[in-house]
Amino acid sequence: MTEDRRPAKKPPMRDVLAEAAFALFLERGFERTTVDDIVARAGVGRRSFFRYFPSKEDAVFPDHERCLADMTAFLADAEGGDPVATVCDAARLVLRMYAENPEFSVQRYRLTREVPGLRTYELSVVRRYERTLAGHLERRWAEDPSAGPDASLRAEVIAASVVAAHNNGLRSWLRSGGEGDAGAEVDRALELVRAVWGEADERPAAQVGAVQAVSGGDDEVIVMVARKGAPMWRVVQHIESALGSA
Amino acid sequence: MTEDRRPAKKPPMRDVLAEAAFALFLERGFERTTVDDIVARAGVGRRSFFRYFPSKEDAVFPDHERCLADMTAFLADAEGGDPVATVCDAARLVLRMYAENPEFSVQRYRLTREVPGLRTYELSVVRRYERTLAGHLERRWAEDPSAGPDASLRAEVIAASVVAAHNNGLRSWLRSGGEGDAGAEVDRALELVRAVWGEADERPAAQVGAVQAVSGGDDEVIVMVARKGAPMWRVVQHIESALGSA
DNA sequence: TTTACGAAGGGTACTGAGTGCCATAGGATT
DNA sequence: AATCCTATGGCACTCAGTACCCTTCGTAAA
16 A cells, blocks of 8 residues: 555565675674574564575575576577577676675675585585586587587586686686676686687687698698688597597 | 404494495485484494584595595696696596495485485585695696696686586496496596697697688688697687687 | 455474583503 | 593584464455
8 A cells, every 4th residue: 555655665575584694694604693693683583584595505695596597598598609608698697696786795705705504505506507507508419410429528518617717707806805897807717618619609710621730840730721610629629639640 | 452363353433334324325315314313223322423424414425535635645746747637637536436336336326316415515525626626737837837827717617627527427427327437438528628628748739839811712711830749728729819810 | 344365474393413511431551 | 550542422402494383464255
């Protein structure tokens, strides 16, 4: 009834709990804060906490569930283009979530660094992102006859690389206290992965037509002839095999 | 006093507990087994369990602590050669530990797959291996002026790749019920990583001397001149930059 | 207006992991 | 024999997480 007269009539209990929990975690530390402390500050019943958060750790990462859903939706929509570039873009969704609340993200980062239980919990969250990315790569390559028999292996390795690169850039930004451009760090890191594993899309890229090794001068000289349009990892494989038989 | 007359005089309590725990986990499942159940079967006091295992989950992975120490020692001894190849070899130590007890490893794998708490715990263990490998790469490259400014990023990405590749091969072997050659699967997986990221050691490898792009026919043709002796990832970077300016 | 109903929250009691503290036993040392 | 020292057992406690049931309140149907 007072819907339009009081804009902030009733903040959802989930947010109230998350804020109370986080404030207490910063004050006393995660482990010295009990769920009873949290619900006391939030002014709600203890049972309600576990209605909104399956565990105490979940209250520290209240937005990952939504972000994971966003990533899944993003990948479901993505159709064409280089799958590796697509999962790199998907990883940037996570960065964006962190960048939306820099102070919160930095404080949470410091908290997580110090509490082993939170580090472990974060690992399980990161793992879900990684599985989501790997699943997308596998699905894309499952219908691609040129993907090769080791597509599943590549999918897992690339997903792990993307996550590691993303987290490297993200942590670098978090360690700096949220100063500077978070996107630039992560872009640089992801570009390393995309350059190694991705097919080239907008740029011209190489498809190996022939690789041969010849001798020249005192150093061995390799001459590679390549044509554009194929995955970079395959170039590397061809270089390797050519070098092996040189 | 009966040291030499009774070879199996007194099995260490840690082993007794681990065996009792594992047997019960297989019978009733992990979550339906309490620590009281375990110590009852082992015939020891409840307090002793937590003396040997910090948590119930630790009883499922009784040998990872030793394996982690082995890996640390292995990496500390490793001096020359390609750091990437070295961490690949270090990863194989983990495989060897699994292969020492195939039945146990396979049963534990099935158990871990079904219990979320064990999956999460395993992630934290895997993370420690990953950090150990990444630390080695960073240390090796810290003294190498040719390593480049992004050595830390590469270290983390490569460590993640090595772990992902290793686990891909390992899981494939575990899913097969411990049949076949575990080493072959993992070797194949790790070779993919080493081919992409490693310097070549025994094989001749490429050091990029010059990269240029020319036109030929209707497809664009790239001619790369490379000399042996330098990291493969740098070859890729040069190819990328050459293609970008083509 | 009354009744029915379903969603949201509160309260209580319970299980079980993990910890701190102290007691005790058994072997080795002096 | 007195004394350590280490390994172990026993208890009591905290706290996360769960099962079950109760209350409340807004809404829709009668």
